[in-house]
Amino acid sequence: MSSFINIDKHLFSTILIVPHLKNTSMERISFFILCLICFASPISQGVELVVNSSVPISSLSATEARNIFTMRTQQWPDGQPITVFVLNDDNPLHKQFSKENLHVFPYKLRRIWDRNIYSGTGDAPITLDSEEEMIEVISTLAGSIGYANKGGDNVRLIKIQ
Amino acid sequence: MFDLLKFNKDIRLFERFIISLFFIATTPAYSFEKFDTFQVHGFASQGYFLSSENNLYGKSSKPHGTLGLTEAGINMSLRPINSVRLAAQGIYRHAGAISESAQIDYALLDWTFLEHEDLRMGLRLGRIKNPFGFYNETRDVAFTRPSITLPSIYYERSRNMLLSADGAQLYANNTTPAGNFSFQLNVGELSDDLKELKIAILSVDTPGHLENKPSFIGKLGYENTSGSTRLAFSYADADMEYKPGSGDFLDSGDLNFKIFLFSAQQNIGAFTLTGEYLRQENIFENFGPFYPKATPTSESYYIQGDYHFNNRFKGYTRYDALFLNKDDRTGKHYPPNIPSSTAFTKDYMLGLQWNPSSQWIVQAEYHRINGIALLSFADNPDRFAAKQHWSVFTLQLSYRF
Numbered sequence: 001m002s003s004f005i006n007i008d009k010h011l012f013s014t015i016l017i018v019p020h021l022k023n024t025s026m027e028r029i030s031f032f033i034l035c036l037i038c039f040a041s042p043i044s045q046g047v048e049l050v051v052n053s054s055v056p057i058s059s060l061s062a063t064e065a066r067n068i069f070t071m072r073t074q075q076w077p078d079g080q081p082i083t084v085f086v087l088n089d090d091n092p093l094h095k096q097f098s099k100e101n102l103h104v105f106p107y108k109l110r111r112i113w114d115r116n117i118y119s120g121t122g123d124a125p126i127t128l129d130s131e132e133e134m135i136e137v138i139s140t141l142a143g144s145i146g147y148a149n150k151g152g153d154n155v156r157l158i159k160i161q
Numbered sequence: 162m163f164d165l166l167k168f169n170k171d172i173r174l175f176e177r178f179i180i181s182l183f184f185i186a187t188t189p190a191y192s193f194e195k196f197d198t199f200q201v202h203g204f205a206s207q208g209y210f211l212s213s214e215n216n217l218y219g220k221s222s223k224p225h226g227t228l229g230l231t232e233a234g235i236n237m238s239l240r241p242i243n244s245v246r247l248a249a250q251g252i253y254r255h256a257g258a259i260s261e262s263a264q265i266d267y268a269l270l271d272w273t274f275l276e277h278e279d280l281r282m283g284l285r286l287g288r289i290k291n292p293f294g295f296y297n298e299t300r301d302v303a304f305t306r307p308s309i310t311l312p313s314i315y316y317e318r319s320r321n322m323l324l325s326a327d328g329a330q331l332y333a334n335n336t337t338p339a340g341n342f343s344f345q346l347n348v349g350e351l352s353d354d355l356k357e358l359k360i361a362i363l364s365v366d367t368p369g370h371l372e373n374k375p376s377f378i379g380k381l382g383y384e385n386t387s388g389s390t391r392l393a394f395s396y397a398d399a400d401m402e403y404k405p406g407s408g409d410f411l412d413s414g415d416l417n418f419k420i421f422l423f424s425a426q427q428n429i430g431a432f433t434l435t436g437e438y439l440r441q442e443n444i445f446e447n448f449g450p451f452y453p454k455a456t457p458t459s460e461s462y463y464i465q466g467d468y469h470f471n472n473r474f475k476g477y478t479r480y481d482a483l484f485l486n487k488d489d490r491t492g493k494h495y496p497p498n499i500p501s502s503t504a505f506t507k508d509y510m511l512g513l514q515w516n517p518s519s520q521w522i523v524q525a526e527y528h529r530i531n532g533i534a535l536l537s538f539a540d541n542p543d544r545f546a547a548k549q550h551w552s553v554f555t556l557q558l559s560y561r562f
Contacts, residue, residue: 066386066388070388072334072336072341073279074273075243075276090472090518095472103387104388106472107472107516108428110304114299114302114304114305115298117238118204118302120267121248121271121298121332123246
């Protein structure tokens with residue numbers, strides 16, 4: 001996963017430089033090829049939300065997802081309590097999910113959770129060790145939500161719109 | 162008539178009840194699983210202060226400095242049913258000569274009585290942290306502070322007055338397309354340990370003491386949908402009574418504090434700008450012929466910029482000012498037995514924060530300070546020995562789980 005991110009960053013910087021060069025036909029062609037590779041690379045698929053199959057929704061907006069992961073929304077529309085799972089703050093998947101899907105820096109999420117738990121006014125999500133554990137736990141617990149790159153039995157992948 | 166005093170005694174019993182519930186809930190018979198609603202968290206931090214002159218949190222003045230600020234705490238929360246949460250935190254705090262204590266920081270029952278689409282309302286009962294500005298509710302937790310020590314709006318002297326209330330809190334939270342709106346109102350009795358505040362008001366130590374009466378503290382908050390803008394308005398109305406000691410030259414006096422606090426924060430990428438402004442209207446009266454009625458208005462504000470170089474490093478800078486009487490900012494009209502630099506503090510600060518992992522923080526700060534309004538009497542008994550221009554170097558190590 002991380003090697004793809006590195007390649008992607010490299011491509012991105014190449015693309016940024018290319019337009020500043022003289023527009024010879026050779027460079028135009030290589031620029032086009034680079035763009036193709038970039039769009040085709042697996043990184044563009046991104047992380048997705050994972051919910052237990054009991055969760056009665058099919059899509060969430062970025063704001064709704066942020067309200068769930070900042071522990072503000074505590075129930076699904078059918079009244080079922082929400083249990084939120086995350087990976088460690090330093091986990092690459094957590095950083096990617098936080099920035100790309102929620103549009104929040106990981107340290108800001110941590111600040112919000114810390115404000116909750118140390119003031120007694122709320123909870124923090126439950127931290128798990130790996131993506132595999134995340135899928136396994138979510139498959140067994142009704143109303144639970146997390147994120148992953150892949151699906152599994154008894155869980156659904158949900159896109160953030 | 163609702164008897165608040167009796168109510169508070171009931172609350173203390175109620176706290177014991179909550180704590181016993183936790184013990185029952187955490188006995189081995191209770192099967193603890195990773196995804197249960199039971200959570201335990203804690204923190205510990207140790208500060209080091211080295212000042213050119215004057216003392217902060219112990220004997221911080223050169224050559225050795227002091228390790229006089231130690232904070233540690235552990236908390237638990239449990240959701241026995243969906244609409245009810247129990248939460249409690251105990252803290253230990255050593256702050257120079259001012260205080261060393263272990264106490265229940267909060268212990269509460271949180272009942273969400275309304276959960277309808279994007280609106281949530283509830284009631285918290287027990288010992289509840291006071292919602293006041295961006296940082297008061299978690300003022301003893303290093304990880305939630307914007308710097309090693311909080312700006313002067315949250316000054317040590319008012320800490321006990323603002324810390325928590327034994328009583329009730331009504332809260333509401335509404336998520337709208339325009340952002341999130343929140344409301345909290347605390348009604349209850351504040352802490353009684355007010356010695357620093359008493360000396361600050363009377364300028365001398367006396368045999369008497371201050372006693373709290375039931376007070377109100379509330380906060381209105383707004384956050385936009387992306388979370389990049391935060392605004393808050395807090396208000397506190399606290400009443401106290403001065404109880405004369407034996408041989409006291411003062412009569413039983415009345416004190417009233419009305420505090421207005423405006424808070425704003427804006428994030429732009431990795432840059433965060435935070436500012437808060439406080440105005441405190443004080444009324445001190447009925448102390449007898451030796452202390453005529455006084456109605457000073459205090460003012461305090463700061464502006465802080467934070468820049469996150471990456472996930473590990475943050476640099477920050479702040480200008481922080483406090484004026485005990487906004488009509489006499491330089492202390493020109495202070496009586497001759499009080500140095501005029503007691504009237505104000507202006508603090509320029511530069512800081513660096515390093516997070517080696519999500520559980521640790523190492524921080525370093527340098528302050529250049531003009532004025533001594535912030536100095537504690539316990540650490541600096543002689544006001545005339547204090548220097549008006551001074552500087553402090555601070556280090557802090559913090560751990561959380």
